[in-house]
Amino acid sequence: MSRALIVIDVQESFRAHPLWESISDPKIADKVNRLVRLARRAGDLVVWVLHSEPGTGGAFDPALGHVRLLEELERPEAGEPLVHKTSHNAFTTTNLQRLLTEHGVRELTVCGIRTEQCVETTARVGSDLGYLVTFVVDATATNPIPHRDAPADQSVAELLADPRTLPADEVIRRTEYALAGRFATIATVDGLETAADDPA
Numbered sequence: 001m002s003r004a005l006i007v008i009d010v011q012e013s014f015r016a017h018p019l020w021e022s023i024s025d026p027k028i029a030d031k032v033n034r035l036v037r038l039a040r041r042a043g044d045l046v047v048w049v050l051h052s053e054p055g056t057g058g059a060f061d062p063a064l065g066h067v068r069l070l071e072e073l074e075r076p077e078a079g080e081p082l083v084h085k086t087s088h089n090a091f092t093t094t095n096l097q098r099l100l101t102e103h104g105v106r107e108l109t110v111c112g113i114r115t116e117q118c119v120e121t122t123a124r125v126g127s128d129l130g131y132l133v134t135f136v137v138d139a140t141a142t143n144p145i146p147h148r149d150a151p152a153d154q155s156v157a158e159l160l161a162d163p164r165t166l167p168a169d170e171v172i173r174r175t176e177y178a179l180a181g182r183f184a185t186i187a188t189v190d191g192l193e194t195a196a197d198d199p200a
Helices: 018-022 028-042 096-102 115-128 156-161 168-179 189-197
Strands: 003-008 045-051 082-085 107-113 132-141 185-187
Touching (some): 018 156, 028 045, 028 107, 045 096, 107 115, 115 132, 115 168, 132 168, 185 189
Parallel strands (some): 003 045, 045 082, 132 185
16 A cells, blocks of 8 residues: 545534535535545545644534534545544644554645645644655635635625635636646646556
8 A cells, every 4th residue: 555545524513613614616526435435446546634722612612513524525444544634734643654654655635625735734743753744625625715804703794705814716827826836736626537547
C-alpha cells in the first residue's frame, strides 16, 4: 500500500454553523464518497480526519455533538483510522504521519472542507514532508471569505452583500493556482475515476 486518501473535516460542525448556507458545495459528501469507493477498490488506505476545538462552546466543540462525519458520508470500515486534530493541517496535532509510515504510504490524495484552509494546509505540509500530493479540487468545499476589515459579527447576508468579500469560487481558483506545480497535482473526481478505469 503506497497511497492514502485523506478525508479532511467533512463533518456536521460545518452544517451546524450559519455559514453552511454559503458553502460552495452542500453535496460535497457525494464526491467524497466516490473517492472513498475508488480508494477502497484500489486497496488504498482511507484516513478520516475531524477538527475539534474543545472548550470553545462553538460548533467544533466536541461537547456539542457536531464533531462527527456528515450523515451522508460512507462510514469508516475496519482498519480505516479516524483521527481528531486541533490544528489547521492534519499532521501537527495527530499521529497521521506515523500511521502513514506504518502503512508504507508515500502518495496522498486529499479532499474535504475548507478548500483553502485545512485541506490546502494539509497538502502543503504533506508535500514538505515528502509525500506526493493530489488535491481533488471538486471534492473540496469552502465559503466566501470576508475582507480583513469586515466586522467579526457580520451575518451571512452581510458577508454576501459586501463587495469586498472574496467569493467561494474565487477562493477555490486561487487555491488551485497556489498549489499546482508547487505542492500538489490538481485533479478532479471524474479524472481520477477515468484514470482508474483506464490505467493505460
